[in-house]
Amino acid sequence: MSTYSSEIKRVTTHTLQEMKNRGEKIAMLTAYDFSLAKLVDEGGIDAILVGDSASNVMAGHETTLPITLDQMIYHATSVVKGVKRALVVVDLPFGTYQGNSKEALRSAIRIMKESGAHAIKMEGGEEIKDSIIRILSAGIPVMGHLGLTPQSIYKFGTYVVRAKEEEEAQRLIDDAQMLSEIGCFGIVLEKIPATLATQVTNIVKAPTIGIGAGQGTDGQILVLHDMLGINQEFKPRFLRRYADLATIIKDGVGNYVKDVRKLDFPNEKEQY
Numbered sequence: 001m002s003t004y005s006s007e008i009k010r011v012t013t014h015t016l017q018e019m020k021n022r023g024e025k026i027a028m029l030t031a032y033d034f035s036l037a038k039l040v041d042e043g044g045i046d047a048i049l050v051g052d053s054a055s056n057v058m059a060g061h062e063t064t065l066p067i068t069l070d071q072m073i074y075h076a077t078s079v080v081k082g083v084k085r086a087l088v089v090v091d092l093p094f095g096t097y098q099g100n101s102k103e104a105l106r107s108a109i110r111i112m113k114e115s116g117a118h119a120i121k122m123e124g125g126e127e128i129k130d131s132i133i134r135i136l137s138a139g140i141p142v143m144g145h146l147g148l149t150p151q152s153i154y155k156f157g158t159y160v161v162r163a164k165e166e167e168e169a170q171r172l173i174d175d176a177q178m179l180s181e182i183g184c185f186g187i188v189l190e191k192i193p194a195t196l197a198t199q200v201t202n203i204v205k206a207p208t209i210g211i212g213a214g215q216g217t218d219g220q221i222l223v224l225h226d227m228l229g230i231n232q233e234f235k236p237r238f239l240r241r242y243a244d245l246a247t248i249i250k251d252g253v254g255n256y257v258k259d260v261r262k263l264d265f266p267n268e269k270e271q272y
């Protein structure tokens with residue numbers, strides 16, 4: 001049953017904070033286009049991330065690095081058109097914010113102005129603090145992202161669990177505290193030990209949203225195409241599949257091909 005109704009109250013960054021304060025879990029998914037964003041919104045999701053995972057999922061790149069600001073704005077614009085209730089958060093893509101806080105602000109403003117999205121997300125901690133502060137001071141809500149940050153994949157060299165060692169775990173705790181204190185409205189914690197994610201969640205004011213971070217976070221996020229089983233190759237331990245759309249789509253296409261070949265489609269009722 002859909003939780004969508006005609007009286008739609010928009011989810012805001014404040015709604016997410018209230019949910020954390022009440023101990024109510026936050027459900028977040030990615031989306032990259034109008035049609036699926038509309039369905040995800042109507043399914044009752046709290047927040048949608050127009051993730052730079054669009055680079056993998058939509059464009060077929062191996063990493064999130066190649067996607068451009070223009071491409072993110074294109075995806076975000078399509079998602080915003082399909083959404084009536086959920087908060088729409090957009091990733092600032094690699095290379096548009098890391099080195100220079102003025103450029104970071106310009107990138108964030110372009111996303112907000114051109115797509116109509118409600119917030120942006122950025123990967124990293126202390127090293128991007130200046131950029132985050134500048135963006136926040138322009139009134140743009142920022143979500144942080146710590147742990148396995150895919151834009152740094154060539155620094156990590158692998159997609160294994162992060163912050164298992166004490167030094168990296170302590171740095172992550174410090175970064176999370178800093179992000180929350182400067183005013184980030186949420187923090188994604190990706191692929192870190194569940195005990196660490198719970199510890200961070202209990203320390204920081206901002207809601208934490210986990211992916212591969214256990215059930216102690218304030219909310220969860222998954223990539224839509226992974227959890228619906230459209231993308232079948234990606235099988236990490238943290239992923240639960242809620243549908244097998246790849247099979248449904250391939251069966252549907254196969255049946256259509258058969259019907260066309262044997263002149264079963266279109267039939268008399270399907271013509272003018």
Ligand code: KIV
Pocket residue numbers: 030049050051052053054091188190211221222223
């Ligand atoms: O780009 C993305 O989809 C993300 C989520 C995995 C958190 O950053």
